[in-house]
């Protein structure tokens with residue numbers, strides 16, 4: 831089982847099972863949501879994911895039609911995104927995990943919209959948008 835939490839610790843979650851492939855997303859919305867060059871996101875089954883504390887602190891922002899970004903309303907940590915059109919999966923923000931995980935990012939996505947100062951210095955595949 832994996833455990834994770836937001837910056838203030840008010841929200842805690844647990845995950846059974848494995849994470850899907852992790853992607854490094856450089857899209858403008860992940861940049862804004864994280865205040866950084868990119869976000870590292872991995873798919874997780876909704877049935878494997880549970881909030882164990884702080885449910886009352888969860889808030890959502892619909893950043894694109896049909897894409898909801900879930901965050902802590904006290905500390906603003908981004909936790910996952912969800913799409914009602916894909917009700918079985920969340921896109922977890924891997925940086926909020928407290929458990930060590932044995933995963934490696936598989937690809938850079940939305941490289942076409944990365945910041946000019948965002949230097950990619952590894953050799954994993956890059957995609958202009960999605961693979």
Ligand SMILES: [Zn+2]
Nearest residue numbers: 836838902905
């Ligand atoms: Zn928090």
Ligand SMILES: [Zn+2]
Nearest residue numbers: 855856857860
């Ligand atoms: Zn993104």
